[in-house]
Amino acid sequence: MSEIRAAMGRLQQAQKSSKGAAAYSRYINRPLGRPMAALAYVMGMTPTQVTLVSAAFTLTGVALIATLPPEIWSSILVSVLLVLGYALDSADGQLARLTGSGSLAGEWLDHFFDAIKLATIHLAVLVCWFRFFDLPDGWLLVPLVFAASANVFFFGIIAADFLRRVHRLQHPQAPAETPREAWRSGGLYSLAVIPTDYGFLCLVFAVLWWQPVFVVLYTALAVINVLMLLLAAMRWYRSIRGLAIHV
Template identity: 80%
Template sequence: MSEIRAAMTLLKQAQKSSKGAAAYSRYVNRPLGRPLAATAYVLKMTPTQVTMVSALCTLTGVVLIALLAPTLWSSILVTALLVLGYALDSADGQLARLTGTGSLAGEWLDHFFDSLKLATIHLAVLVCWFRFYEIEDHWLLVPLAFAAIANTFFFGIMAADFLRRIHRLQAPVQTAEAPREAWRSGSLYSIAVIPTDYGFLSLAFVLLWWQDGFVFVYTALAAINALMLCLAAVRWYRSIRGLGADA
């Protein structure tokens, strides 16, 4: 235990910026990931091994959504697996920063499994609704739409970050943060974007056993994510266009 506490102390100095992070990731998931990263450090696990365990937990939860008839206990199990998988997804990055073993291959693997879980979790909901819910067929369009929204959102975030990295390499002179972007570091923004956080979606699965409640919450999240995707797309386009103007 003393080794884990010592690793926890070191991890406090190995945290990435919380700018732009949703409240769940900022105040729940990263703190959950810290003791997991410390434990992995003591066990001499690599970040890639933690990533693989994270993927195993998450994908097991996704499979159970599709295979098990929803009950209170199966819903709790699914939620626990998804929450644990997401916390481990934070832990692998924290471990990489602590040990100085981050790599492009590790970052690719992390994003690969991020993409996989976003591509499958909503399809699992589709299968669950089709097999176990007594709903009209048009409701099945909701998880299909959510899958498209989530994957487009993920691509938009990754592509914008990738293009900004390219721009920094081409123009390495550091510039001050634009005033219009500074507000994204605050708590209000963090709370406002919480519906887009995968961790918040994971918590919603505790309602999977309650058909009406889960359909309402899941559909509301899909609608909010669609709106936020539209707003984010405009911001991403303007910011990337601005990088081109600076060149």
């Protein structure tokens, strides 16, 4: 236990920036992943091994959405698996920073499994609705639209981050962020973007068994995420275009 406490203390000094992080990821998921990272460190696990365990939890939860009839116990199980998978997704990065063992290959693997879960979780909802829910066929468009929105959102984030990194390498004298972007570090922003947080979606699956409530919540999240994607796309474009101004 003393080793875990010591690792936890070191982890508190090895946290990445909270800029742009939604409230669940910022205040719940990262603290939840911290003891997991400490335990993995004591057990001698590598960040890649933690990533694989995270993927196993997440993909098991996704598979259960599509295969099990929604009941209270199965819905809670799905939510728990997804929450643990997401916490472990944070733990692998924390472990990498703690041990100084981060690598481009590890970052790629992390993003690879992120892409898999985003490409499958909404399709699993589609299968669930088709098999187990009594809904008109038109409702099946909701998880399809949500799947498209989630994947485009993920690409936009990754592409914008990649281009900013390239710009910083080409122009190391340029400021790290523009004043317009700096406000995203605040707590108000993290609360405003909760509906786009994958961790919040994980919690919503706890009511998968309650069809009318889940359909309303899931559809509302889908609509909000599409609107947020449109706003984010304009912001990403302006921020990338504005990089040349600050060279």
